[in-house]
Amino acid sequence: MASKNSIDQTVCTDKNCPIHGSLSTRGSVKKGLVRSKKLASMAVVEIPILSKVKKYERSAKRRSRIHVHVPSCLNVKEGDDVEISECKKISKTKSFVVTKVL
Numbered sequence: 001m002a003s004k005n006s007i008d009q010t011v012c013t014d015k016n017c018p019i020h021g022s023l024s025t026r027g028s029v030k031k032g033l034v035r036s037k038k039l040a041s042m043a044v045v046e047i048p049i050l051s052k053v054k055k056y057e058r059s060a061k062r063r064s065r066i067h068v069h070v071p072s073c074l075n076v077k078e079g080d081d082v083e084i085s086e087c088k089k090i091s092k093t094k095s096f097v098v099t100k101v102l
């Protein structure tokens with residue numbers, strides 16, 4: 001498994017890779033935590049949101065879960081902090097791509 005990852009890092013054939021492929025990123029850049037990594041090219045990233053509740057004059061913690069594309073050259077595991085960036089729609093639910101593992 002470790003040797004396979006090192007091969008992936010040297011040769012990246014993913015066309016939806018922001019570094020090696022033709023995918024350009026634009027729009028919002030967010031930081032979040034990888035909550036689920038069950039498929040090879042997809043992850044679920046949780047983004048914390050601090051929203052103000054006007055009625056009680058306090059802030060409430062909310063969270064948003066986003067489906068993101070994982071390029072084959074990045075080794076992303078569950079529990080990792082990642083930086084994600086908006087891109088064109090890759091599939092029905094994916095319009096974000098992982099750009100960095102923090």
Ligand SMILES: [Zn+2]
Nearest residue numbers: 012017020073
């Ligand atoms: Zn790549």
